[in-house]
Amino acid sequence: MNRLYGHDATLSRFSESLEAGNLHHAWLLYGMKGIGKHILAEKLAGLLMCESQSGCGACHACKMLAAGSHPDVFRLGLIEGKRDLNIEQVRSVLSFLSLSGAESGRRVVILDDAERMNNQAANALLKGLEEPSAGSVLLMACSDLERLPATIRSRCMLQQCSPLTDTDVRAVLQQQAPPIDQQYLDLAVSLADGCPGVVSGLQDESIARALQEWQSLIADPAGADVGKIEAWIRAHVKTVPHLLIARMLAMAVYPALQQPCTASAFESRELLQKALHECICWPGDVVRHSLRAGPALLACMLQLRTALRAMKTT
Numbered sequence: 001m002n003r004l005y006g007h008d009a010t011l012s013r014f015s016e017s018l019e020a021g022n023l024h025h026a027w028l029l030y031g032m033k034g035i036g037k038h039i040l041a042e043k044l045a046g047l048l049m050c051e052s053q054s055g056c057g058a059c060h061a062c063k064m065l066a067a068g069s070h071p072d073v074f075r076l077g078l079i080e081g082k083r084d085l086n087i088e089q090v091r092s093v094l095s096f097l098s099l100s101g102a103e104s105g106r107r108v109v110i111l112d113d114a115e116r117m118n119n120q121a122a123n124a125l126l127k128g129l130e131e132p133s134a135g136s137v138l139l140m141a142c143s144d145l146e147r148l149p150a151t152i153r154s155r156c157m158l159q160q161c162s163p164l165t166d167t168d169v170r171a172v173l174q175q176q177a178p179p180i181d182q183q184y185l186d187l188a189v190s191l192a193d194g195c196p197g198v199v200s201g202l203q204d205e206s207i208a209r210a211l212q213e214w215q216s217l218i219a220d221p222a223g224a225d226v227g228k229i230e231a232w233i234r235a236h237v238k239t240v241p242h243l244l245i246a247r248m249l250a251m252a253v254y255p256a257l258q259q260p261c262t263a264s265a266f267e268s269r270e271l272l273q274k275a276l277h278e279c280i281c282w283p284g285d286v287v288r289h290s291l292r293a294g295p296a297l298l299a300c301m302l303q304l305r306t307a308l309r310a311m312k313t314t
């Protein structure tokens with residue numbers, strides 16, 4: 001199993017309450033996408049299941065857990081291509097938790113993407129949270145706390161998980177298999193911005209190379225060569241993760257927004273903020289409104305360029 005970086009506070013809070021015998025039956029681990037909440041949940045499950053309650057990695061329980069074959073641990077998350085977690089999935093969680101543990105007397109469910117439960121599913125889970133069965137622990141990972149009903153949040157032990165330091169991000173990226181090519185590691189660390197999970201696409205060298213090209217094309221967004229940008233978009237918009245394209249664009253624009261703003265430049269600065277907002281929303285808008293990704297991205301880029309030029313002339 002991968003080593004865990006950056007969540008020591010959560011680990012110690014969890015093991016302290018485990019040792020004190022007052023462990024809450026439902027933990028809600030929340031924080032940004034890509035910071036390792038699932039790996040953290042696996043570690044917590046390891047503390048619960050391990051024969052010495054230390055997550056030793058060497059005992060029979062730890063080995064089964066690492067192999068994904070521990071009979072008392074159940075994992076569930078959004079199925080690729082599905083919009084949400086549905087009631088049947090939540091029912092399977094609840095019926096698993098209601099049985100008593102075969103190996104350990106405990107039962108653990110790791111529920112990823114908790115914010116993607118639909119209303120029916122959330123209502124079903126709520127009932128389960130009100131009547132926990134002895135020895136059962138639910139570990140939920142959630143990237144958007146606001147999307148979870150308050151009734152669920154209030155019945156869980158809330159644990160905020162923070163983005164990682166750049167040093168930890170680098171360590172996480174270096175232990176991945178296959179590793180990100182050394183020459184793209186700095187780029188990956190800065191793009192990750194504390195969330196190594198979001199840059200896993202750079203393990204594919206052609207994607208890493210394309211992003212590096214994108215970075216140099218948009219280094220000066222105000223003076224960017226539209227023809228070259230159009231060609232890049234045509235060649236890569238289908239393969240390079242949209243989130244990373246948009247994130248890189250936003251990073252190129254931030255410095256202009258951080259400069260002190262004169263009264264006369266106020267309008268163009270607002271224009272820039274609006275254009276930046278559209279650029280950040282572009283990956284989601286493409287999905288939500290079935291936009292054609294390439295033309296929509298080019299439109300964002302042109303808006304940013306216009307706004308930046310207006311700022312320079314005022």
Ligand SMILES: [Zn+2]
Nearest residue numbers: 050056059062
């Ligand atoms: Zn162990």
